[in-house]
Amino acid sequence: MSHMNLSEPLIEFRNVVKSYKNVLALNNVSFSLNQGDIFGYIGPNGAGKSTTIKIMVGLIRDFSGTLLINGKNIKSSYLELFKILGYHPQEAGFHRWKTVYQALRTFGKLSKLEKRLLDSRIVEVLEFVNLKEVMNRKIIHLSGGMLQKLRLAQALLGEPEILVLDEPLTGLDPASRYQIKNLIKKLANSGKTILFSSHILSDVQDIATKIGILNLGNLVKVGRPSELQSEYHVRNRIQIEFDNDIDILDQLQNLNYIEQSENKSANVILISLKVEADLDESIHNLLQFLIDNKYKLRRFNLLTPSLEDVYLKLVQGENNEL
């Protein structure tokens, strides 16, 4: 499995279905990842993200459909899978009586890493996640952020080609979130293929090269962030700041390319363009209108639709249909 064929996807889900008794957790999920992809897997809580991940890392083996890792069916190659995959679970615990070093040493031995290289590798990963100074501290005395970093450290121990991170940023304070995000970015830059799940969109938007949106067990959309944004252009918005306080809303409502306008403050208005309106033409016409009416502008900003708009449209839209 270490000799990868670059022409075929590194990871491929084909019509994967998983049910828990009468509950359908995953319904015909299909997607693929190539080497170097950073796949942001998003969806509300209970959408099936962790189920997908547990199938991928071999914790759930009773599923239908096919999962290929580097062209090989995972069901016949779990042992090989463990050699190339690092997993950061959402809420994995450790033996709390151990020190950070002892915990990593056990994981290293269980992963059958070379004993003579194990200690230096432990130091290396602890340096990477900024935990070296607490190497000899007992796990029971670590903060939430440190535990999250330790989960990441154990995932990196075997220098895996694929990293699977289940909600790596959940429950962290802003400083720890920032640090973990930067670590993921560093890993991505080093060429790892990463799949990480989150229910927080901004986390995914910052890092992912590919995004999968999961809702109620269905993979509703997969694509690159830019593709999703352009395909699901919800509405272009324009924010205009004037030199003086103005009362312009009534006039704007008469323009046929404007859907809605509102005052953000006395001298700032926010305009939503109609979906069908041509963006360039609308901007041109709007500027012309403002110049003709001798309004003094301080700032004119085009607000492109965020991934959040796409997500809300897909997820909320589907939930409302139920």
Next chain:
Amino acid sequence: MSYRVLFFDELKGFYKSKIMIILWIGMPALSILIHYLIPSTEGFPVSSLVAVLVSNISGMLSSAMISTSIANEKNNHVYDLILMRPVKRYNILLSKFCAVYLCLIIATVISLALGLIIDILTIGVPSQYFLEETFKSLTISLSAMAISCSIGTFFGVSISSIAAAAILSVYVGNQVSAIATLPVLFIESLNSVLIALLVAIPLTFTFLIISLVMFSKKQF
């Protein structure tokens, strides 16, 4: 390979756990206490009394310890990080069972040895008869403890609530491990050691195998 790593890992965890400290220090201390609290054992060796007490207390504590340990690790997702490595599931349970059982054997032997030393110091070198009785007590104690540990493993795997797993394993462990000693009480001609082994070995294996099967099918 993974069994050895897990076994020594569990051993390190257990030998300094609170319950094991009770066994390490408490059981030998019991040997001394019995001598001072019950000075008139009327020639009955302290070591035999210790064996009876140790089997009851250690069996109870060990079944609670092993069941709460498994239930707790299950609830805290400790196994997630082990199972996504090349580790056989049964090794996780077997290593835990063996580590706890080894700790118990050592604690029991220390207690009995101390009991024997007290006997030698107070009533002189015990007779062959008393030594045989002590050996029988030791075998029966270890048999009962093996049953208790396997029942603790069973409840740890099958129940998520830590409190329920502890209570059930203590109660059921006590009741079932008594089976190893009961036949001898009713039929005096029976060989108590043989009966204890004949009862304990299949019962321990049965509970362990059921636990291993359940654990291997468990979804984490």
